[in-house]
Amino acid sequence: MKHIFQIAAVFLLLMGCGNKNSEASASEEQGEETGIVVSQDQFDTNNLTMGTMEKRTFPKMVETSGMIDVPPENRASVSAFMGGFVKQTSLLIGDKVKKGQLLVVLENQEFVQMQQEYLEVFNQLDFLKAEFERNQILFDEKIASQKNLLQAKSNYQTAQARYQGLGEQLRMLNISPSNVEKGIITSQASIYAPISGSVTKMNVAKGSYVSPATEILEIVDNEHVHLELTVFEKDILKVKKGQKIKFKIPEASEEAFNAEVHLVGTSIDNTKRTIKVHGHLEQEDGNFLPGMFVDAMIMTDTIKTWSLPEEAIIESEGNHYVLKLIAKKDGSYTFDRVAVKQGGTFDGYTEIISNELNETDQFLTKGVFDMIGG
Template sequence: MKNIFQIAAIFLLLIGCGDKTSEASATEEQGEPSGIVVTQDQFDTNNLVVGPMEQRTFPKMVETSGMIDVPPENRASVTPFMGGFVKQTSLLVGDRVKKGQLLVVLENQEFVQMQQEYLEVFNQLDYLKAEFERNQTLFDEKIASQKNFLQAKSNYQTAQARYQGLREQLQMLNISPSKVEQGNISSQAAIYAPIAGSITKMNVTKGSHVSPATEILEIVDNQHVHLELTVFEKDILKVKKGQKIQFKIPEASEEAFNAEVHLVGTSIDDAKRTIKVHGHLEHEEGNFLPGMFVDAMIMTDTTKTWSLPEEAVIESEGNYYVLKLVEQTDGSYTFERVAVKQGGTFDGFTEIISTGLNETDQFLTKGVFDLIGG
């Protein structure tokens, strides 16, 4: 029995000590300062800035991608009307050419044969015309038969049609019919630039043979470039002509450029469920090249909401925080770390979505990273 009393006494003593220890710990925790305290010297030295939230307009965006392109009239694929061997070319990819500049000279014996046929028909025309007019007169006077008149008429009109056809073909080959009529026949035909621009493809070399409709080279005039964007079907009803576009060329720079929706496609790609959107650039003076890949945002609507500068919001372990000023004295500032939900970001400001903040609250808007890190 004596031992039982001793054990009970020891147990009560331990409980008393435990209560005292807990009270001491609670007292220590209550004595610890709460929040982040910054002295006035630290505030001034680090150029910290405090300010309220602002009501700002944020656009609603449709994310898309695409490429820099040129209108069809600014791109020319140069092909020969008739085949031949490349006799002359001195152009390289990147060379600029003017409209009408000599590009390639082709050589082919068929050019000679065509000119011979043209010259023969040309020389026959005067005779056939005179025969036709003579037989017409005789037929009108009932001297010649209708058969002779119709035969003369047919011969003249056939020759005339062949003359016009060969003349057009020579002009397509850039061979002068007038020179051929004077007896100047050549085995060479020149190809000239249909537009001004830069050579983007060069598929032949001197001596190579090209067939009709084979692409010899390509010319692109990038004085007027535009955006060709691909928008998913789920977003297309939001996109309208005149809406603003912000785009970047991720492989070239982080700079953002501006454009505007000019045309919205009227048909859907069945396989990809996308629609083409055509955008005009605000400034075309940049070094934009057709084929450049772009990431773009189309501003479809706007909303007004509370915001803070981007640097006032910092991410830590997947959460976003701001530093709210809870106390300011002559010698120090006390900030409280407040978790917020971050909305969109635009023009250096971030949407702040939080029910626990109001317009009178003050926040550290510059220097947050230095205090709480990332």
């Protein structure tokens, strides 16, 4: 019986040791599952790279939107000073024009009537002037009355004022007064380009009637374009002249462009509680067109903080992670997936917010997506 108890005790002891060994093995396996192991061959084949956090300068941004525009002097709305029928025009939207180029020719009988009135006044001036001077001499010699002198003076000055006024009206219609004085009368008035640029609107066709209030066409010079941004009232005190702007044209390109705050408005839109900010582009040769919508970020301040390349951070199930190196042995790398909070992103780097990481830690900076799988 004593031998039986001894055998049973040995058996129980062995069973206990076996359980401890099993628990240790399970614990080791569980520890291995917490890391991501990458062999040296995988590391080289996939061109994986590692790096440490570095302190970089990140700008504080004010988000805004707006559009590409041109200065007022680079936009011209062309209209007629007097109504008329379109006699000649050959322009289409997109055509390039130069300052002084013929745009439209209008025809109207009123142009003829105005020239006739001008010519009549012109022909009367010499007579009225001579009459005024004659009465002045007679008055000085006390032969003519002052009444006759004043009447002659009034007639001459009234005609002279009418002559000058009609002459200015003819010049506004681009009709030469000197030609009219020679008896050359025309029924047509020409309209010339006030600036160089491209035709962006064309509202008439040959034969259509144009009233003085009608916009015939619009010319825009794209040589100098700028940003017209709208900033909300809560952010306006942060915006100053000289601050950098990064902007994109979301409908046309993902490329980011640079600009600078040139003017900050001084009045708030009472309805929208916004203010206008005017920005100058660093490069104006980007085929920008007035009216293009832009999304912009105004850099109002900077902060220096820890960061990693943007590619080193991946989002998974609503959280952001990095792969931290926890072991390197036997030709393999073991990484631990660490949850982090990310701040702003600028120039390819993202701000890392975490109390568990330090500058000596190493991270997988390229190929993270392949390891975690998004």
